[in-house]
Amino acid sequence: MRLFHTPGSPFARMVRVALRETGLLGRVAEVETTLRDPASSLLPANPVGRVPTLLLADGTALTETALILPFLDGLGGAYPLLPLGDVAARAAFGRILGMMDGIGVWNRELRRVPEERSPGVIALETGRAGRVADALEAEIAAGGWRLAGPPDAARIALGCTLGYAERRHRAWDWRPGRPALAAWFDALAARPAFQATLPPESGL
Numbered sequence: 001m002r003l004f005h006t007p008g009s010p011f012a013r014m015v016r017v018a019l020r021e022t023g024l025l026g027r028v029a030e031v032e033t034t035l036r037d038p039a040s041s042l043l044p045a046n047p048v049g050r051v052p053t054l055l056l057a058d059g060t061a062l063t064e065t066a067l068i069l070p071f072l073d074g075l076g077g078a079y080p081l082l083p084l085g086d087v088a089a090r091a092a093f094g095r096i097l098g099m100m101d102g103i104g105v106w107n108r109e110l111r112r113v114p115e116e117r118s119p120g121v122i123a124l125e126t127g128r129a130g131r132v133a134d135a136l137e138a139e140i141a142a143g144g145w146r147l148a149g150p151p152d153a154a155r156i157a158l159g160c161t162l163g164y165a166e167r168r169h170r171a172w173d174w175r176p177g178r179p180a181l182a183a184w185f186d187a188l189a190a191r192p193a194f195q196a197t198l199p200p201e202s203g204l
């Protein structure tokens with residue numbers, strides 16, 4: 001199997017962290033690719049052209065993080081990323097994916113030339129990210145989101161989302177007023193799987 005990724009993608013990083021945490025990395029070759037590029041090595045495998053894309057041995061291209069992580073669970077890793085029947089774990093994972101989607105939209109706006117940016121979109125996504133972060137701060141301060149043992153899909157997704165904000169979307173200063181979330185993130189980010197997949201810093 002081959003995992004197409006780019007070093008800056010928070011979604012691809014979720015899969016890369018999961019492969020390391022579950023001990024499945026030896027079964028998947030990580031292939032760095034390019035995005036929004038007609039010559040991308042990814043396009044012959046997946047016309048959608050997005051990462052993460054997991055290319056299976058029979059040529060099937062599995063895309064979407066929310067589909068790839070459950071597929072990895074079927075490979076018999078060290079522990080389940082999304083335990084079967086655990087609706088709360090899926091809800092938590094889905095919420096973080098929604099948060100990351102919104103930050104991605106916000107980041108895309110900021111990469112436009114200033115006169116093409118939509119203040120309305122930026123305000124909407126700033127509000128969405130802040131709302132979710134505030135909910136997380138309250139939950140963690142109340143003892144939720146414990147970091148005992150290796151992280152499940154939701155924890156991996158949240159670590160990669162905040163890691164994206166730290167290094168590739170610094171327009172969002174998420175730490176002030178959220179000490180529990182900040183301490184939680186710092187503890188998770190110290191894990192070897194996160195350290196091995198740090199995204200490059202961008203100018204934003």
Ligand SMILES: N[C@@H](CCC(=O)N[C@@H](CS)C(=O)NCC(=O)O)C(=O)O
Pocket residue numbers: 008009010011012035036049050051052063064065066104
């Ligand atoms: N919903 C997708 C989002 C993946 C995604 O947006 N990937 C970005 C990189 S972070 C991408 O490949 N963008 C290329 C493009 O939009 O052409 C998932 O969860 O995997």
